[in-house]
Every structure is written in structure tokens, then in C-alpha cells.
Amino acid sequence: MVSLAGESDPLSQGTTYTYNGFSQPLTVTDDLAHQTTFAYDNAGRLTSLTNPKSEVESYGYDAAGRRTTVTNGRGKTRTYAFTNRGDVSSLTMPDGAYEQWSYDGNGNVTAYTNPLSQTILYAFDNAGRQTGVDYPTGTDTTFGYDDANRRTTMVDATGTTTWSYDNADQVTAFTSPQGSQTSGYDDAGRPLTTTNEQSEVTTNLYDSAGRLSKTTLANGQVSVYGYDARSRQASVTHKVSDTGSTISSEAYVYDAADNLSTKTEGGVTTTYGYDDADQLTSESRTGYSASYTYDANGNRTSKTLGGVTQTYTVDDGDKLTSIAQGGTTVKSYTYDAAGRTKTVVTSAGTTTLNYDYESRVTSITYPSSATNSFTYNGLDTRVGKVDSAGTATYRRDGADVLAPVLSDGSAVYTPGVSQRRSGATTFDLSDRLGTASRQTNASTTTTATRSYDAFGMLLASTGTPQGPFGFAGGHGYQEDADSGLKLLGHRYYDSSTGRFLTRDPARDGRNWYGYCDNNPLGSVDPSGYKNEEEPKLPPFVVRRRDYNHNPGPFLPPSDKDYQRVLDNLRMISETKRGRELLDKAIDEKMHLVIDIDWDEDGGAGGRFDDEGRIIWDPDHSGDRSGSPERIFAHELGHAITNDQDNWYSTGEPGDNVRNNENPIVTDPKWNHGRPERPRTQY
Incomplete structure (x- = not known):
């Protein structure tokens, strides 16, 4: 997860700490007097963490000092077992889900058995490099390397991917990209220019503190960024040119804990509220009001929109089982043994999701019987989609999930900047979150707008917004039009509930379904892989x-x-x-x-x-x-x-x-x- 807070805090007392005699933190207190407390046993092991809402997570250990239990604020316990060398051999979830790992003598995982009793085998060579993945059925994945330990081939269900390198280990050839882009950097590694295959150049400038101060797009539009004394982004102004008129602007104000407290756009101010754990509890402006509540493990328990309240029910494993309104269930969910969302039932009927052995969504079937299907390469990256719009084949600047999408067969993209389809380029004007809230054409005329709630649910749009990169699109979030879901790297995210469809594969953080610790304005999660604050x-x-x-x-x-x-x-x-x-x-x-x-x-x-x-x-x-x-x-x-x-x-x-x-x-x-x-x- 990537924090959007500033780099320094010269105007405040700052976060304060107290320590025990072994330099271990006992308390951490922020500028709003929100205090987190830590307790340890005589061996110096952390036994409990109490957050500012007095929600306690506690830890147990075996005789070897290995953490064997984690009990969350709801009193639900995860249990771990270990090998003799200290590697995790099994995990039992509060809902009974059980998974296992086996290792070779070097600590490499050689087998993983998921809660569905499906076993995936992993192969390594004598140098410890992963050479293969063997699935119970279907096409396996193999990897090849050169003498410098650089990956040169990958053969998977989608075909063969190859890499070539120069003497500086820079990738000089990659089989996948359709179209290309080049970037120039300064000595600090910051991008100065990006040139796409249409020779459209985007230029960045930085201030003396190293912060992005101005971006100039290929159509001459300029985005100017302002910061407050604590290096938090205070404004963004989009103009038709350096000296031209303003297209749109936003201003931001923060509280002492770096939470966004107000956003002003077009004379309309949205105000945000938070609880002591920095979870978003409210957002309001003229004509719009929403509020949220959470349980002791960060599960949303209610959402009130326009005076109408929906209540959320979760099971022992933090899985959302139903949403009710006025005492009537309006949406219900079922899961498989691995905690993956299998069905969503509404008054319109049942939507069914299927997964592969890596817990990637392979198909979605709607009440109308229409089906979307998805394909992935051996690095978890989505490379194909079939939906109501037809077939999309994704070409990226690399093979992993964070590699920017350059083309989907119908458009060519400069990520976070523009897209070109049918010979015309559309430019994105983004906010501090990387959300493309406005799009313009080559002559800087606005062609479409869209607005979202704090968690990314689309509220309204004008014109016809182009492409899948809307909410946090500058960070690679992809919106699927048919389902309304968003692909964030490894996982799909449902912005209507503020939750992922599957557990965090990193198995880290207190809630493995939650999005950005329920503070969606404070950070983004491009990989969908970790639910922890950076x-x-x-x-x-x-x-x-x-x-x-x-x-x-x-x-x-x-x-x-x-x-x-x-x-x-x-x-x-x-x-x-x-x-x-x-x-x-x-x-x-x-x-x-x-x-x-x-x-x-x-x-x-x-x-x-x-x-x-x-x-x-x-x-x-x-x-x-x-x-x-x-x-x-x-x-x-x-x-x-x-x-x-x-x-x-x-x-x-x-x-x-x-x-x-x-x-x-x-x-x-x-x-x-x-x-x-x-x-x-x-």
C-alpha cells in the first residue's frame, strides 16, 4: 500500500514515542493524541497491540519463540505451526480454513496445499531459482535464466514470454509490448519525460524539495501542484496552457494526523470525518452525505447514504455474508473453503465467480447468463478479457502485475496520462489520488467527467468517459464495465463494499479483505497485495x-x-x-x-x-x-x-x-x- 501523506512534519510536535529498556516502543502517539500501546513478555516478544480505539490484537508463542497465534479485536484466532527450521508449515483461520506449506533444505516452498486440498508444486534449481510451477490440472509454468541469474523465458498457459538484457542488466527486448514508451529520468530517478509511440511527450518538473510541481501534456495542458508546509499536496490546477485559463482545480486540507479533512472543487467543499483509528467515518457536501461504521477488526458494519442505512454481517473469518436494509437482506454472499467470493445474490438473481489454483478470477457469470472470462500469465498478470464489449488483449511494459498497460487491442495507453483510440487522443486530468475525474481532447476541450465516493464507487458522469483507468487510474487500477469491479494488481476490489473479493495473499495486516485500512483517501494499493500502512x-x-x-x-x-x-x-x-x-x-x-x-x-x-x-x-x-x-x-x-x-x-x-x-x-x-x-x- 502506498501512502499519500507528505514527507515531513516541521509544523507539528510530530508523532511521539516511549520505549522500554530494550528500545522497544511502548506507546506511539500522533498529533491528535491517538495512542497505540505495545506490551511484551520477559523474552522481549510482543504480546499485544492496542490501537487508539482500544481494540486489542494479542499474540502467543511456542517454546522456540515463534508466533503461533494471533487473536484479533473480535476475539477470533489464527493459528500457525512451524517446521524445525522455523518456516510456517500450516495456518488455520478462525473459520476453519486450513492451508499447508512444504520446503526444501534451502527454505524454498516446494508445495502449497490450499483450503480446498489442492496442492501446487514448485521447482527450484541448484542456484535457488524457481524453475517451475506444477498445478493439479491444466498448463504448468516454467522459467529459464541466463548465467547472470536473469529470467530469460517464461512458458505458461498464454504461451512463451522472453526477455533480453544488455550488460547493465537493462531489459532490451520483451516479447509482450504492443506499442512502446520511453522515459527520461533525473539523477534522483524521477521521471522527467515520457514519450509514447505517437511521439506524444509528457514533461514533469520538480521543486527544490523534490516534489512534482508541474506536468505538461502533449496537447499543451498544464497541471500545477501546490503543497502545504508539511509537504502534503494542497492543490492541483489544470490549465489549457502555462498562461491559459483554468480548466479545473482542487484544493485539499488535512488534519494533524495527515487525514484529508476537506476537498474543494468548483466551489463545492466535501468534508471528511475519521475515528480514532483513522478509518473514514463520513463524507459530506451539499446534496450528498455518507457515513460508515466498523467492528473491532476493521470490517464495515454499516453504510448510511442519503439517510438510508445498510447493515453488514460478517462471519468469524471476516467474510461479508449479507447486506440488509430496513431489516430485509438486499445482497448475500457465499464463499468457497479458501475464503473466495463464489456467489453474490440480489433481487436480480445470482452472480457466480470462478477461480484458478492461484485464486485469480477466471470467469463471472451474471443472472442473464452472460459471462466474462479472464486469462493470466505465470506472474499473476491479467493478459486477456472477454466481456460484453468483446475481446481485450492486454500488452504491458513488462510481465508483472505492476507493469503499466500499454494497449488492450482497442486503445493505446500512456498510463496516467492519455489514451488513443480511432486516431484520436484523450487526456486524463487527475486528482491527488490519481483519479481521472476529467478528460479532454487534443484542443483541451472537456469531453467527459466522472465523480466517485471516497472508496471509488462511481456516483455520476458526463459525456462518455473513455477507458478503464478512472478511480486511482494513475496507479493502474482497472475498472471492468460489466461487473463494476476494479482490478488492483493481484486481486479484484468491490468499491461498493470497500472490500476485496479474496483474502490478501500476503497474509499480513489485521483484516485480509479490507481496502487501505478503511482510509481510502490516505493511500492506494496498486498491487492489491498488502493491507498494511507504509x-x-x-x-x-x-x-x-x-x-x-x-x-x-x-x-x-x-x-x-x-x-x-x-x-x-x-x-x-x-x-x-x-x-x-x-x-x-x-x-x-x-x-x-x-x-x-x-x-x-x-x-x-x-x-x-x-x-x-x-x-x-x-x-x-x-x-x-x-x-x-x-x-x-x-x-x-x-x-x-x-x-x-x-x-x-x-x-x-x-x-x-x-x-x-x-x-x-x-x-x-x-x-x-x-x-x-x-x-x-x-
């Missing part, structure tokens, strides 16, 4: 070095090495010293540059060079320096303090800093459960 991080870019140690191009967020860096930053942000370091980087407007070097000089696993770059080997396994995660944290300290003299390794086992505290070395969570003596110097 910590505030400084801007960063990641590159891979070649075997001559020359840096390659900036990696996209979908790249696995980018994700490894992001995971480390998230981990570091959970510790006291790590959070202080990251806040320092944010306050000082730092942009971090991390280079992945697979054969790092010196064998230490990482270093901080004279040009201010972190150079890191994520596969380092040396005993002296510690784990790759600890090495990364250590080098991050160098980078943020810009201090080569007082932040360096002693060479002593288990203690790779002197005069300073490694951001993760004193946290028992990352130090094999053994907290070391806290050190507080920078």
Missing part, C-alpha cells in the same frame, strides 16, 4: 551494478531487488534508532541511492562510498559482518549521518558499529531474540 520513508532509488561494478538504470518498484531494499527500509523503520535515522533523512530532504552489487569488493557485504551511495550485496553470507539486513542498516547509518569516521565496523563478531548504534542490532526482533545494550550516540 511507514514514512525518504525518497530512494535502486540500481543494479554489472560485473564491472558499473551502475545500471534505476529499477522500477516491481523489481525484486527494489522490493528487497524496500523491505529492509520497512524493517529498519520499526526500530527506535532506525526510525530516528529515517526521520532525519526526511527532515533534511535526502534522496538515498542504493546500488546492488553482487560481487561487492572486500567481501564485507556492503559499503558507503565517497559519492554518498549505499552499495549492498543482498546475498552476502559472511560471518564477520552479520546478516545482509544488518549490513544494510549499518551502511544506511553512514549514508544518513554522512559520517565515515564515527559510524563504522569494529570487526568484532555481532557488533558492527563503534560509537553508534546499528539501527537493528539492539532490537531482539532482528537479533535472534537477544537484545544488546542500547547505544544512543550518533
Whole structure:
């Protein structure tokens, strides 16, 4: 999930923390005095988390210190079992759903059995690279690699996909894209220009703080972005040209916890309200009023629209079972054993959904017997759709779910910017959420508008909006016209209920069906993969070095090495010293540059060079320096303090800093459960 909050908070007291003697947080209090409380046992293990609404999530452990139970605010418990080496071997949900995993000696998952007792097998080569997926029936998936460990082939139910690379590990050929686009970047990895196959150029400018300040589209339209003193987007103004008239504008105001409190567009102000857990509870403006309530695990329990209340009922596994109005059920749901929505029943009849072994929706059949069907590649990416409009074949700038759609057979897209069909280009004018609320033509004339509620349900439109990229379309959300569902990466989202159709495959966060923690104006979820709040991080870019140690191009967020860096930053942000370091980087407007070097000089696993770059080997396994995660944290300290003299390794086992505290070395969570003596110097 991607937060839309600003980078820094100079005008406020900021979030405050209290800690125990092992630098573990005891309380976290935001500017609105909303407090989250943590409790630990004598071994330093987290035993409970109490949110600002006094909703408690508690945790149990086995003798080896492995978390075996999670009990949510509703009193419902998930139970985990582990292998001897500490890998999760099974998970039992509160509703009885049971799934299992098997592993090889290297910790790779070799088999997964879902709650339907269907087993998927996974194959790996001696280098630990995944080479195949074997399904119980149907076409399997295989992967091939070159000598540099780069994926070169994928054979799946849709055919064969191939990749080619240059010496800098940059993809030079990819079989799928129909049409192309090129991008130019500045030294911080920010996109400056995007040129599509029609030679239409989009240009971005940034202010001295590194924030996007202006975008110029190919038809000359200009979007100007303003920010408040806390770096939160305060306005967007769309104009016909640099000096031309205003087409539309929006202004935004936030509360002290960074929640959007008002939006003003065309002289109409919408006001938003939140509970102590920052869940959206109301949105209102002249002629429109909606309110929401939630239970202790973040399930919506009611929605009131225009004075009419609908109540929601969920089972022990957080599955929505019915919606009632005035005591009468207006919609009911059934699920399979894996917790996937199977049927939706209304007065119009029954809609039925089918899934494949990866829990991807393969077909939807409506009460009229009309059917939509969907196909996917071996990386979960939707590549085909058949609906009432005909057949769409999706071509992307890559093969994974975050790769932008460039074509669907009827139109060519520049994601978040424009689309071209029947020889004419339509341009999107988007709000802070990336929602294309207005579309214009080549002469900057408005051709269509659309408005949504906070959760993305379409409320009204004018003209004929073009394409599937409406609500949060700038982040890749795709709206399916027949079903009204939205595809967010791996999962389908129902904006009418504010829920996904299936559980989060990441199995993270407190509610695995919920969307953006019920704060749909504070973040977006392009992958549909994690239901957790992102910590505030400084801007960063990641590159891979070649075997001559020359840096390659900036990696996209979908790249696995980018994700490894992001995971480390998230981990570091959970510790006291790590959070202080990251806040320092944010306050000082730092942009971090991390280079992945697979054969790092010196064998230490990482270093901080004279040009201010972190150079890191994520596969380092040396005993002296510690784990790759600890090495990364250590080098991050160098980078943020810009201090080569007082932040360096002693060479002593288990203690790779002197005069300073490694951001993760004193946290028992990352130090094999053994907290070391806290050190507080920078």
C-alpha cells in the first residue's frame, strides 16, 4: 500500500514515542493524541497491540519463540505451526480454513496445499531459482535464466514470454509490448519525460524539495501542484496552457494526523470525518452525505447514504455474508473453503465467480447468463478479457502485475496520462489520488467527467468517459464495465463494499479483505497485495551494478531487488534508532541511492562510498559482518549521518558499529531474540 501523506512534519510536535529498556516502543502517539500501546513478555516478544480505539490484537508463542497465534479485536484466532527450521508449515483461520506449506533444505516452498486440498508444486534449481510451477490440472509454468541469474523465458498457459538484457542488466527486448514508451529520468530517478509511440511527450518538473510541481501534456495542458508546509499536496490546477485559463482545480486540507479533512472543487467543499483509528467515518457536501461504521477488526458494519442505512454481517473469518436494509437482506454472499467470493445474490438473481489454483478470477457469470472470462500469465498478470464489449488483449511494459498497460487491442495507453483510440487522443486530468475525474481532447476541450465516493464507487458522469483507468487510474487500477469491479494488481476490489473479493495473499495486516485500512483517501494499493500502512520513508532509488561494478538504470518498484531494499527500509523503520535515522533523512530532504552489487569488493557485504551511495550485496553470507539486513542498516547509518569516521565496523563478531548504534542490532526482533545494550550516540 502506498501512502499519500507528505514527507515531513516541521509544523507539528510530530508523532511521539516511549520505549522500554530494550528500545522497544511502548506507546506511539500522533498529533491528535491517538495512542497505540505495545506490551511484551520477559523474552522481549510482543504480546499485544492496542490501537487508539482500544481494540486489542494479542499474540502467543511456542517454546522456540515463534508466533503461533494471533487473536484479533473480535476475539477470533489464527493459528500457525512451524517446521524445525522455523518456516510456517500450516495456518488455520478462525473459520476453519486450513492451508499447508512444504520446503526444501534451502527454505524454498516446494508445495502449497490450499483450503480446498489442492496442492501446487514448485521447482527450484541448484542456484535457488524457481524453475517451475506444477498445478493439479491444466498448463504448468516454467522459467529459464541466463548465467547472470536473469529470467530469460517464461512458458505458461498464454504461451512463451522472453526477455533480453544488455550488460547493465537493462531489459532490451520483451516479447509482450504492443506499442512502446520511453522515459527520461533525473539523477534522483524521477521521471522527467515520457514519450509514447505517437511521439506524444509528457514533461514533469520538480521543486527544490523534490516534489512534482508541474506536468505538461502533449496537447499543451498544464497541471500545477501546490503543497502545504508539511509537504502534503494542497492543490492541483489544470490549465489549457502555462498562461491559459483554468480548466479545473482542487484544493485539499488535512488534519494533524495527515487525514484529508476537506476537498474543494468548483466551489463545492466535501468534508471528511475519521475515528480514532483513522478509518473514514463520513463524507459530506451539499446534496450528498455518507457515513460508515466498523467492528473491532476493521470490517464495515454499516453504510448510511442519503439517510438510508445498510447493515453488514460478517462471519468469524471476516467474510461479508449479507447486506440488509430496513431489516430485509438486499445482497448475500457465499464463499468457497479458501475464503473466495463464489456467489453474490440480489433481487436480480445470482452472480457466480470462478477461480484458478492461484485464486485469480477466471470467469463471472451474471443472472442473464452472460459471462466474462479472464486469462493470466505465470506472474499473476491479467493478459486477456472477454466481456460484453468483446475481446481485450492486454500488452504491458513488462510481465508483472505492476507493469503499466500499454494497449488492450482497442486503445493505446500512456498510463496516467492519455489514451488513443480511432486516431484520436484523450487526456486524463487527475486528482491527488490519481483519479481521472476529467478528460479532454487534443484542443483541451472537456469531453467527459466522472465523480466517485471516497472508496471509488462511481456516483455520476458526463459525456462518455473513455477507458478503464478512472478511480486511482494513475496507479493502474482497472475498472471492468460489466461487473463494476476494479482490478488492483493481484486481486479484484468491490468499491461498493470497500472490500476485496479474496483474502490478501500476503497474509499480513489485521483484516485480509479490507481496502487501505478503511482510509481510502490516505493511500492506494496498486498491487492489491498488502493491507498494511507504509511507514514514512525518504525518497530512494535502486540500481543494479554489472560485473564491472558499473551502475545500471534505476529499477522500477516491481523489481525484486527494489522490493528487497524496500523491505529492509520497512524493517529498519520499526526500530527506535532506525526510525530516528529515517526521520532525519526526511527532515533534511535526502534522496538515498542504493546500488546492488553482487560481487561487492572486500567481501564485507556492503559499503558507503565517497559519492554518498549505499552499495549492498543482498546475498552476502559472511560471518564477520552479520546478516545482509544488518549490513544494510549499518551502511544506511553512514549514508544518513554522512559520517565515515564515527559510524563504522569494529570487526568484532555481532557488533558492527563503534560509537553508534546499528539501527537493528539492539532490537531482539532482528537479533535472534537477544537484545544488546542500547547505544544512543550518533
